[in-house]
Structures are given as C-alpha cells and as structure tokens.
Amino acid sequence: MIQNFLRITIRNMMKNKLFIFINVFGMGIAIACCIVAYFNWEFDARFNTHHVNAPTIYRVSSIREFQKQTTLYGHAPIPLGAAIRQNMPDVKHVTRLWWSYSDFKVDDNIFRAGLAYADPDLFDMFTFEFINGSPAALKDKSKVVLSDEMAIKLFGSTDVVGKMLTQVDGAILKEKEVGGVFKKQPAGSSFAEDSYTHFDNFFDDVKEVTENDWKNRDMLFVQIEDPSRVEAVQKQLQTFVENNNKVREDFVIKEFVLDPFVGMAQRDENLDTWSRLRPSSPKAAVISPIMMALLTLLIACFNMTNTAIAISSRRLKEIGIRKVMGSVRSQLIIQFIGETMFVCFVALIVGLFLGEVLLLSWNALWTEMKLTSHYLDNPSFIIFLGSVLFFTGLVAGSYPAFYISNFEPVSILKGKLKFGGTNYFTRTLLALQYAISLVAIIFAIAFYANSKYQYNFDLGFNEKSVIIAYVSNQGEFDTYRNAIQQNKDIVSIAGSKHSIFSSGYNDPIKHESKQMETDIIEVGDGYLNTMSMHLVEGRDFIKDSESDKKESVIVTEKLAKDFGWDKPLGKEIIWMDTVKLYVIGVVKDVYTNGLWDKMDPLMLRYIGPEQYTHVIVSGPTDKLVSINKAMEAQWKQVFPNRIYNGRFLDENTVEAREVNDNIVKMFAFLGIVALMLSGTGLYTLVSLNIIKKMKEIGIRKVLGASVSNITRIINAEFVIILVIASALGSWLSYYAVDWLMDSIWDYYLPMSNVTVAVSVFILFFISAVAIGYKVLGAATMNPVNTLRVE
C-alpha cells in the first residue's frame, strides 16, 4: 500500500512539475533561512560558553546614579583587584584586564595586534588552548603570549616559544620573549585579542597610570567557586566604594556589583554597557533572521497548502475510485498528508543544500561572524528540523486531506462536483502571503531609502574628506606634517590631542545650578576648518592665545540647548568643580556617536602644539584615497619602524552603510522569494477560478460581454484580496520597520508614504504579470468551446 502511495506521489509530482518545483524550491529556501536563523541564534546563545569556568566568573562592575539615571559600567578602580586578592578568601582567582594595541616587529615583519594587559590568573579562569609554551608565561613581565594566527604572521610558524620580538610603542622599542602560543579564540568569544602580557607592563607603557591610584579604572574579573558566597563577596566589595568616591567626585558610584560572566556579552550589547570586551550580536541581528525565516516558512506553507488544494482537484477521480474500491477516509487522509510530508522531505534535502549556500552568503555579509553548520553533534537542531518538516507537512497537507477526503464518490465520479477555485480559507492564505510579501518589499525599499538618507546626513563635520594619523609628540607631528604638506591635493592639516570619531573624554560640567556630562576634545589650530565644522556664533580659537588655552571653549548647539541658553556667548561653565571656562563660539550640532546613538553635547578646548598626537588631514573626497597612499609612503620614510596608522574618518559612516545594505539585501531576497511564491499561489487560484467560471464566461460572452468585462469578473475578487493584503502589510510594516530601525539607530529616515506606494505598486505589477496571460486567455477564448463541453 505504501509503495502504491509513493508511486502515485512521485507520478503526480512529475505531472505537476512546475508547481512542485516552485514548492520544493520555496520550501527549500524557507528551510535554508531557518538553518541560517538557527545557527545565527546559536552563535549568539553559545557566545562565551566554551569558557568552562564561565558559571563561576563575575565581572566587578560599577553602578552609578547620575541625573536620576542608573547606569552599569563594566569597569572598576585598578587597586580594587589587589584589595580583593588580599581581603576576600572566597575569591579563587582575580584578574585585571586592559585592552590596547601594539605594533610587533620581527626582522622586517611588522604587524599591529590587539594587546591585552592581564594578571596571570586570566588563563586559569578563562579557557584558552595552548599549542606551545605554557599559560604560566604570563607571570613573567618580559614575556608575551601570542595567538597562533599572530605567531604565523610574525614568524611563519607556531613553534616560536623562546624567540624574541620587538614591541614598537611609538619611538620606544621593547624586546619581548614569546612565552606561549594559544589557539585563537573562536568568533563567539569576548576575548578577541591576539597577544597578552603581564598587567604590570601597563604601568610601564602608560606612565600616567599608577598601580595604587583609585582614580584609574580597568576591567576586573573574579572567580568564586562557591555560589553561596557570591552575595558575601559583593557585600565586602561595598567597603571600597568610598575609596573610589573620595578621589572621583566626577564619577561617584552607588555600589559595586558582581556581574555574571554568563550572558554578559549579550547584556552589554543590549544595554549598551561600557565594556572593551567583544560583545555578542546585536539583538536585531539575532531576531531579524528568525523573523525572516518564520515569515518565509509561513509563505511557503501557505503556498504549499494552496497548491495542494489546487492540484488535488485534479485528483478527484482518483479519490472517487479509491473510495469505490473500499478505501476509508482515514486512509485517504494519511495518503494526502503523507504526500505533502514527502514533498517537504524533498524540500528539506534541497533546503539543507541551499542552507550551506545561504550560510556562505550570510558570512560574506559580516566581517566578524563566521557561521558553520553542524548537524550530527547537535540533536537539538535535528529535532528543530524534524519539527519544521512535521509542522509544514501537517499545515500544508491537512486542509486538502480532510476536505477532499470528505467528498461522496458518487458526485465525484458523476462529474457533478466542481471543486477548486477560491474559498475563504484559500483567500485568507493568499491575503496573508501577500501581506508578508509586501512587508518584505517595504523593508527593502525603506532601508534603501534610509541608506541614502544616512549617507548624505550632515553629521556637523565632513567625515568623508578627513584622514587622521596618530603620532606620539610634537616633534613627530612637525616631522610628519612637513613631510606630507608638499602634497598639493591636501587642503589643510591640523593638529590636536583628540578628535571627533577618534578620542576624547567625558566629564561633568556645571552652569549655575545645572549640571550635565559632556564629551570634551582638545584641539589645536585650524581644527574647525580642517574638519569643516560650521561656526554659527562667536569665533574660532586665536592662534597661540594663552587665554583661549586657559579658559575658552567652543560648544555645540546641543550643549547650549541642554543648558537652556538663548545667548550662549560669554556664558560661564565650571569644569571639575574648579576650573572656570567661557563660551567663545557655538558650532552646529555634531553627531558624536554617528547615527547609532543619541548625540552627546560636545565642548572643544584649545591646546598648544606640545600636546599634539593627531595629524588631521583634509582633502577632496574623490582624492582621499590617493592622499592616503601618499601619506603612507611618506610615513614609511619618516618612521621606518612603525606601521602606518592613518585612517579614514568615515569608517563609521561606511559601517552604517554596510548595515543598511545588508538589511536591504536580506529583505530584497525575502521579497523576491515571497513574491515568487505568492505569484504562483495567485496564478494557481486564478487558474482554478477560471476553470470554475468557464461556463459563466462562455454565457456572458454569448450575451455580449467584452474582454474587459470578463477580465473584471475574473479579477475583482483578487483585487480585493490584494487591497486587503496591502492594507495589512502596510500597517504591519509601519511598526516593524520603525522597530528595527530604532533598535539599530537613533537617527534614521522613517518609512514614508512613497515607500508604501512604490511597494504596493510593485506588488500589483508583479501580480498582474503573473496572471495577465491566463486571464487574457480566458477572456478572449471562443465561448463555443466551453459551452459545448458543458
């Protein structure tokens, strides 16, 4: 019997190749989307889980209440590490941690690597796999531990324990011995750095930071093996809150908390917590693919149900005969559900292959994330795929199975039954399919429009025409400036200690009774001009003016507005509770965090060349690449031992554009698949309706109906379905687009009516193309043909 069913299934599939192909392909894509969504979710869910001690590790974080807002900061005072080690026996391991960068040189090879300063406990707490040497090397200040990737870059081998390399810190060269080589951490790890060295080296490399100064902060991790002691440790930590608050009036904290390492990466990303560890994927990047996969799966299911209903009308005779031959209803139900299950199974196989392809394209979208499929070691995924298959087969097969098997064989065999066409169920499915398709199209168009909007967004300075290179002091600044200023393409060069999109600090400031926090950057001559910042009021700093250095500031409109000033010029600002500063100029708002987060107020202070560390170069946007090349060539001549560190300031904008473009790609893909499936669904239903209405069309034609009359009769119902779907899709998109954009950016272009109108037009146009030929065929046929049959 099963053989007989299978045979019939396969022969039926061969008879309806086009529909089956579209169904299998559509379902395959849906399953492929599920595969990507699942592994993408798993990547996030498994973030940091390879650290076997993760459940017993905590980050010591600080909670601060400022202007009625409670914020968690992922850092703690540096001396707290030693204090914990001395006073809290419940804590098994402690490590302080600070990320930085360093250039490493071996012979003529010079590479930049992320360098972490850490206590030796680090490797006891977190799971690192050592290929050569031992984790104990971190105890030795003169050693450095490298990732296998970095070792190969520098030495061409991982067998390098005992070999020497040079750490290039500006003009200072330090010889270090390689103490160990570890396997680079997976992409789903917060520890992305390629080299580690003893924390004490931090005090040598950064002179202004000292070990016992409670003013300076770092990251601090502890391991507490007995979970019942965590609360006690947290209590003990509070005794050190005072040490912090005494020296940091600008950063008064409420308490220290033990922030569990499990889930930390996800929380940091979602709450936007300050942390210099690599965070997990943004929530939107985890949820969007799941949403997409489910929507595609739904469309594929709906389509399969509609097609199954449509095709089964061609099989009424078979059902009638089977019933006459003694088949009972349950056997027919099993047969029909089994058939859709079989199609789903084929789709699953196709989906598994497509999933691999889609994973590759997904990986190509993102720089950091590299997802790989793994099925056999992963029973949960097998269960997941099994349920997808079962669910789909059930949804797609149930309706035809239960509905068709209920017909009386007499009416079927006598040909009395006119089955097919639309009913409420198929209409609802079609409307939902179209609504989802429309959502996808609207997303693609809305994000495309947003991409253009954001690319041309005025950030308050011209980020597209600036390159910043970093030097150590005034001497280097002068040398390098003199070397590059021959280049005629360069419009201007300025020096500074900080810059927008590069560096700066955040401090509380006061005006009368009002207090707030502001970003502060210290800049030199010509900064405003080189960055193309617009002065709306007042003046720029005067060259070499001592009073400007001492007490003048230029602020953004945002800062003035936050203080509630109508006339900001001359207003007094108290900084660090003691220093009096006066506003001499106001510049147009600067989007200090790009478009990602709300802009902070910004204050510019004036410094002399002795403090310059940034070489800021501007030029025409179209010549910036060649200017950068020339700058790199000059750098190699002036600083032969060092890696050129110039970077384009628009990296931030480029990243935003990449995110936009990726989302456009994702939803355009979904839109095309959804439209293709919905188009076939529509085509199927229209074809069935035409068959059903053949007689009516014939009679109407005999009575004098024109082609347009007939077209209207066939189309009216579908136009209504499409209108309902458009309304539903637009309404859903209105919330969904805004939700997604808002979760990514603070400044974006909300979905416009034009976007909706264009999307709806596309939807109608594609539908018209899909059914046009069929409808025209029906409308222009000779009525004699149908009436003779009737």
Add this chain to the structure above:
Amino acid sequence: MIKLKNLEKVYTTEEVETTALNNINLDIKEGEFVAIMGPSGCGKSTLLNILGLLDNPSGGEYHFGEHEVAKYSERQRAQLRKGSIGFVFQSFNLIDELTVFENVELPLLYMKVPASERKQRVEEVLERMNIMHRRNHFPQQLSGGQQQRVAISRAIVAKPKVILADEPTGNLDSANGEEVMKLLSQLNEEGTTIVMVTHSPYDANYAHRIINLFDGKVVTENIKEQFHI
C-alpha cells in the same frame, strides 16, 4: 441476494425537494443478470449507486445478502463494498497515474491480500481479459475497449458476488461494446450476479430481466427468460 423494500431517495436542497426514487421494491437473485432502463433523469444511476453502497437511501429497506444495509455508516459500507461488489463505469474511471497492473491490483490492496497472491490473481485476470501484454501501460495509452477491459478486470479481480455496470458500453464503438457485453455475459454464466444500467435495448437483450424506471418508479418488469437457480 439483493432485496429492496419501499426504497426511497429524496434529494433536498435549500428550497427544493426532488424525489429520485419512489417506493422501489426489487428482488435480485444470486446469479441473475438484470438490466435497468429508462429515460435520462428517471433514477437509474441513483438506484445503482444505492445498490453499490455508494449512497444511502432516504427510506425503505435494503437487504444485501443477510445484511440490512440501509442505515450503514460510510465506514461500514466501505467495508462491505470491498470484496463483495465490483463496479464498471461508462467512463472507465481508471486512475491515470497507475499502470494497468496497478489499477487492477487496487481492490486487492484495500483487502490486504499478500503481494504474491495479488500478483497471481491480477495476472490471471489480465490473461483472461486478454490484456496481459498491456500490463505496464498507463490508461491513456490504451483504446477505449482496452480501458473498459481493464476496468472489468479490476471489477472482478476481488471475485465479487455482484458486478454493477453503469452504461458499460456508453463510450465504446459497437465492436468494442459487443466484446464487453460478451465478457459480462460470460461472467454471469460463471455465476456472478450482474446489474447493468443501460440506454441500449441491444445491450439489455443480454440480461435475463429488464426493469424499466420512470420518474423514480418501476413501471414494467420484462422477464426475458426464465431464470433458474
């Protein structure tokens, strides 16, 4: 074998009640060949469908063998139908996706006959119907006469007590029609009860008895030859 007492069939739609069969009393003995005739719409097919347990009567009694089946559920009817009743239709009603062999095999599948026996029985029947050489062909590849022979093969493969034929020659030319009628006669001679609906007086001549229906009632019964058990 088959006994109908005051049998009625009424079709009810929202506003109209149509009486298809009105007070039918009929007795068909085992081994008989009965033809049912009458103008279009007189209820011939309705009667055949009720006899074939494809439809339930609205009133009256229907005895099939020892069973009173008038109020059987669909499941019970299906159970009794398979193995007891064979059907031959005007339009053959073969499943297009199955080969000749598979079409004939179908009733045995539902009777859960083991594979080896199925093969033997189907081949025997096909051999007998002289269609064995076409066993792997699909219905569309056969002539009308051949298709009807396949349909008859399917009807008799389960060795039913009764064959119900609904205008079995209606879609055939005279030569093929003749052949089909001879086959049915032969089956009848071997002991199978046959009830046939037909428009053709010529075909009806093959029967022992002709029942004429008009507006859902039996109007005449024409006993052509004495039927002996």
